Amino acid sequence: MRTLRLALFGSLTGMAAFAASNNVTFNKDVLPVLQKNCQECHRTGEVAPMSLLSYSEARPWAKGMKAAVVSQKMPPWFADPKYGHFSNDRRLSAEDIDILTKWADNGAAEGDAKDKPAPIAFTSGWKIKPDMIIEMPEAFNLPAKGTINYQYIRVKGNITEDLWVTAAEMRPGNPKVVHHAKMWVLPQGSKWMANAVPGKPYEGMETGKNDQMDGNDIIGKFNPGLGPQSFDIGGSAKLIPKGSDFVFELHYTAAGEPLTDISKVGLVLQKNAPLTRYYLSPGTPAALNMMIPPGEGDQEVVAESTVGVDLKLTYIQPHMHVRGKDYEVRLIYPTGESQVVFKGKWDFEWQLGYDLKEPIVLPKGTRIITIAHYDNSPNNKWNPDAKSTVLWGPQNWDEMQSGFLGFLMPVNTDLNKVLRASGVSLLPKGKPGPTLSQLK
Ligand code: HEC
Numbered sequence: 001m002r003t004l005r006l007a008l009f010g011s012l013t014g015m016a017a018f019a020a021s022n023n024v025t026f027n028k029d030v031l032p033v034l035q036k037n038c039q040e041c042h043r044t045g046e047v048a049p050m051s052l053l054s055y056s057e058a059r060p061w062a063k064g065m066k067a068a069v070v071s072q073k074m075p076p077w078f079a080d081p082k083y084g085h086f087s088n089d090r091r092l093s094a095e096d097i098d099i100l101t102k103w104a105d106n107g108a109a110e111g112d113a114k115d116k117p118a119p120i121a122f123t124s125g126w127k128i129k130p131d132m133i134i135e136m137p138e139a140f141n142l143p144a145k146g147t148i149n150y151q152y153i154r155v156k157g158n159i160t161e162d163l164w165v166t167a168a169e170m171r172p173g174n175p176k177v178v179h180h181a182k183m184w185v186l187p188q189g190s191k192w193m194a195n196a197v198p199g200k201p202y203e204g205m206e207t208g209k210n211d212q213m214d215g216n217d218i219i220g221k222f223n224p225g226l227g228p229q230s231f232d233i234g235g236s237a238k239l240i241p242k243g244s245d246f247v248f249e250l251h252y253t254a255a256g257e258p259l260t261d262i263s264k265v266g267l268v269l270q271k272n273a274p275l276t277r278y279y280l281s282p283g284t285p286a287a288l289n290m291m292i293p294p295g296e297g298d299q300e301v302v303a304e305s306t307v308g309v310d311l312k313l314t315y316i317q318p319h320m321h322v323r324g325k326d327y328e329v330r331l332i333y334p335t336g337e338s339q340v341v342f343k344g345k346w347d348f349e350w351q352l353g354y355d356l357k358e359p360i361v362l363p364k365g366t367r368i369i370t371i372a373h374y375d376n377s378p379n380n381k382w383n384p385d386a387k388s389t390v391l392w393g394p395q396n397w398d399e400m401q402s403g404f405l406g407f408l409m410p411v412n413t414d415l416n417k418v419l420r421a422s423g424v425s426l427l428p429k430g431k432p433g434p435t436l437s438q439l440k
């Protein structure tokens with residue numbers, strides 16, 4: 001009797017679970033997933049092409065949403081989960097993917113209105129309390145259509161003393177057209193954009209070399225859905241040296257009508273110098289000697305730098321152009337041991353950065369090896385010219401292989417000692433690669 005009741009009970013709960021799984025509704029199951037993972041971008045005035053706030057808006061996208069989350073095209077996130085743990089990881093859980101799948105497969109019902117969670121109150125103001133705001137002095141005017149090259153705008157800083165920044169938030173003036181953006185600190189004497197007229201927009205090829213030795217540092221950035229960035233990792237902060245100016249770097253997309261944008265960055269400051277500085281390498285390691293032959297569909301390109309002081313690695317943001325396929329960061333410690341700390345697909349449109357959950361200790365002498373692959377064949381739909389030999393350069397038809405790496409280090413560290421090119425990065429230009437087989 002007892003076993004019978006147990007068996008009956010077991011099958012009843014099983015049936016209930018089965019019925020519930022087929023009863024996925026928008027109000028009860030789907031809306032909470034969209035609120036938490038999608039609406040930051042998918043609402044009117046934001047970067048995504050359609051709003052997913054309500055049932056009537058989301059219903060026509062039921063199958064499209066399923067396809068986008070099953071293929072992991074959405075939410076945008078490109079790191080291979082086998083390597084590294086990241087605090088800004090955006091991937092959906094298997095349960096959430098399952099909910100969107102079942103909803104699409106079972107008629108996409110709206111469900112009971114009383115199951116509906118309260119709508120999210122999206123704030124249009126600052127999420128931080130900025131002590132200082134830097135704004136583009138003039139509006140940038142966008143055409144209705146066509147590709148807009150990266151824009152660089154220098155802004156006067158009027159910084160009369162060293163400033164320590166613990167948090168930054170970049171706010172696009174017009175989120176519909178700002179695909180992603182950064183603001184750089186340009187210390188006094190930097191050669192990059194040295195002769196730029198403040199407020200005037202320049203395109204990449206006109207701006208000169210953004211050189212690490214000049215101490216240029218990214219202080220704020222915007223990707224849709226990114227939010228504010230904290231530089232306080234166990235008491236660290238970023239430095240804006242006295243006399244610095246700023247450079248806005250903007251990637252705009254045209255939105256079908258002529259529009260304008262005035263983006264800005266808010267900074268939270270701390271009075272005293274911290275013990276630890278958060279420093280972002282401006283694109284080092286870099287494969288300045290890279291070469292991709294015409295038509296090559298899978299060219300490996302490797303760069304190497306050696307760490308000159310004890311550091312911690314806290315952030316990884318690969319950078320390539322439209323032929324890039326993937327990017328890996330591998331460490332070779334002074335002991336000879338090696339470790340892959342990041343591997344991910346490359347997507348030129350997104351340029352995402354990855355915050356390490358735990359900073360990684362890099363003792364002096366650690367080699368940072370970055371490995372990228374490129375598709376210079378006609379199969380790559382973004383390839384502007386499959387017949388060209390591709391070299392390092394600033395334009396989209398040139399290529400880059402570089403990484404913006406975030407480091408934590410003692411405040412008084414000499415920036416010129418942080419990284420030096422080594423190994424394959426010292427090889428002469430001219431051969432396909434450099435490749436891993438040339439690594440010693
Ligand atoms: C960080 C911003 C962002 C987030 C978060 C985001 N999306 Fe998107 N989504 C976009 C943008 C931008 C596009 C259009 C360009 C593209 O396809 O990359 C898009 C496109 C789409 C498309 C159309 C895809 C296609 O193939 O045409 C679907 C469907 C979609 N998103 C669903 C979702 C769902 C579901 C979520 C949450 C689970 C989500 N998105 C989260 C920005 C975002």
